[in-house]
Amino acid sequence: xxxxxRIPGAVIRRLPRYYRYxxxxxxxxxxxxxxxxxxxxxxxxxxxxxxxxxNLGGLGLQGYGYDVDSLLKEIGIILGLxxxxxxxxxxxxNLGHALSNYQNFxxxxxxxxxxxxxxQRIIGKKVNGLTVMHMDELxxxxxxxxxxxxxxxxxxxxxxEVAEKxxxxxxxxxxxxxxxxxxxxxxxxxxxxxxxxxLMVLGYNLKQEKKENRA
Amino acid sequence: xxxxxRIPGAVIRRLPRYYRYxxxxxxxxxxxxxxxxxxxxxxxxxxxxxxxxxNLGGLGLQGYGYDVDSLLKEIGIILGLxxxxxxxxxxxxNLGHALSNYQNFxxxxxxxxxxxxxxQRIIGKKVNGLTVMHMDELxxxxxxxxxxxxxxxxxxxxxxEVAEKxxxxxxxxxxxxxxxxxxxxxxxxxxxxxxxxxLMVLGYNLKQEKKENRA
DNA sequence: TAGATTGTTAATCGATTAACAATC
DNA sequence: TAGATTGTTAATCGATTAACAATC
Numbered sequence: 117x118x119x120x121x122r123i124p125g126a127v128i129r130r131l132p133r134y135y136r137y138x139x140x141x142x143x144x145x146x147x148x149x150x151x152x153x154x155x156x157x158x159x160x161x162x163x164x165x166x167x168x169x170x171n172l173g174g175l176g177l178q179g180y181g182y183d184v185d186s187l188l189k190e191i192g193i194i195l196g197l198x199x200x201x202x203x204x205x206x207x208x209x210n211l212g213h214a215l216s217n218y219q220n221f222x223x224x225x226x227x228x229x230x231x232x233x234x235x236q237r238i239i240g241k242k243v244n245g246l247t248v249m250h251m252d253e254l255x256x257x258x259x260x261x262x263x264x265x266x267x268x269x270x271x272x273x274x275x276x277e278v279a280e281k282x283x284x285x286x287x288x289x290x291x292x293x294x295x296x297x298x299x300x301x302x303x304x305x306x307x308x309x310x311x312x313x314x315l316m317v318l319g320y321n322l323k324q325e326k327k328e329n330r331a
Numbered sequence: 332x333x334x335x336x337r338i339p340g341a342v343i344r345r346l347p348r349y350y351r352y353x354x355x356x357x358x359x360x361x362x363x364x365x366x367x368x369x370x371x372x373x374x375x376x377x378x379x380x381x382x383x384x385x386n387l388g389g390l391g392l393q394g395y396g397y398d399v400d401s402l403l404k405e406i407g408i409i410l411g412l413x414x415x416x417x418x419x420x421x422x423x424x425n426l427g428h429a430l431s432n433y434q435n436f437x438x439x440x441x442x443x444x445x446x447x448x449x450x451q452r453i454i455g456k457k458v459n460g461l462t463v464m465h466m467d468e469l470x471x472x473x474x475x476x477x478x479x480x481x482x483x484x485x486x487x488x489x490x491x492e493v494a495e496k497x498x499x500x501x502x503x504x505x506x507x508x509x510x511x512x513x514x515x516x517x518x519x520x521x522x523x524x525x526x527x528x529x530l531m532v533l534g535y536n537l538k539q540e541k542k543e544n545r546a
Numbered sequence: 547t548a549g550a551t552t553g554t555t556a557a558t559c560g561a562t563t564a565a566c567a568a569t570c
Numbered sequence: 571t572a573g574a575t576t577g578t579t580a581a582t583c584g585a586t587t588a589a590c591a592a593t594c
Binding site for chain 4: 163
Binding site for chain 2: 128194201225265288297309315320
């Protein structure tokens with residue numbers, strides 16, 4: 117059991133942010149960074165940053181700071197960006213289209229290998245070089261192509277059924293965009309993107325902000 | 332200072348989920364629900380659910396549970412779903428398009444009133460009944476139309492500049508989809524949707540899951 | 547060496563869970 | 571009344587911050 121297997125969830129969720137910031141520094145040719153520098157740029161305390169990196173193993177050097185390149189590389193390894201994951205997208209509506217066309221994912225090791233829908237008007241059309249297939253072809257497709265993650269961008273009412281289907285076909289990772297809670301056995305990993313939830317929280321915070329300004 | 336102004340952030344983030352679940356019950360004609368019922372459906376402890384609702388004010392009834400309709404209504408009020416917010420979308424790429432076409436937002440009190448871009452090939456085209464305008468028209472547009480929130484779906488490198496622009500024109504809410512940290516004065520409210528961050532966390536968790544299964 | 551900055555320990559803060567008296 | 575379930579208090583857990591000795 118390596119130290120890494122106990123990295124707190126809160127830390128893991130910050131790693132992509134560190135990774136992004138360090139990538140920028142790397143591109144700018146900056147070779148060294150202190151927790152204080154990062155603290156200013158990211159709006160976290162330097163204490164938290166050191167605590168976080170300490171969880172990943174001693175990656176810094178006293179009196180010097182952190183070496184940008186090796187820190188970047190290390191975080192990349194922890195996040196598994198050196199691994200290639202295959203994705204399928206279920207639901208070729210607007211959001212499904214948007215995801216299919218997103219170039220950023222490939223750079224991080226996520227490759228979209230198939231897009232599925234049930235709407236005859238879309239099936240056969242091309243999105244980002246991939247032909248949209250009918251859901252009925254999914255089972256065949258997965259026999260010949262290994263997929264790790266299914267992005268679910270179907271309407272709310274179909275989300276559960278679709279998720280159960282892909283899981284029964286051996287997929288373990290669900291990236292859910294439908295506004296429903298999907299609960300599955302522990303060996304299934306689910307990440308939710310609830311757009312309207314986020315918008316509601318934004319609305320709430322705006323309202324609070326206004327109130328405080330009046331007070 | 333009402334009790335509500337001190338509702339913890341962690342609770343607020345759960346409210347949309349409660350709201351969604353209660354809406355479903357309402358549609359099914361269910362009039363009553365206990366914290367135990369909700370706990371099973373949502374995968375939270377009943378203790379947490381009672382604690383959460385207790386923060387909102389005593390909304391339940393001992394020995395009975397919660398009245399679905401009044402709880403739904405109350406959470407809606409707290410989240411401000413009775414208020415109408417106007418949104419503009421900056422960046423009419425795939426994601427901007429997807430957001431523009433999303434019908435769900437309007438139901439929750441968020442109305443899209445304008446879509447902007449700088450690409451001449453898109454400007455003038457219609458998305459969901461709105462004509463895409465050039466960024467140069469933004470200032471004029473905002474003089475005649477009040478907007479509360481700007482959704483930023485431009486490439487990473489333009490996100491900061493765009494955010495500063497809309498803030499200078501009086502917008503206080505930023506819904507940021509670009510993979511950058513946007514830090515602003517306290518009176519600006521920012522919600523981030525970092526798609527690739529979420530995907531990286533999903534990848535990490537999948538990897539951990541595999542490891543544990545081997546162990 | 548002197549100065550800087552990490553890594554770590556301890557203190558604090560906040561969020562979750564457990565337990566149960568209050569009460570419908 | 572007896573049974574059920576809330577609301578609340580106290581205990582626990584986890585995450586953040588503060589402080590500083592270790593050390594480059």
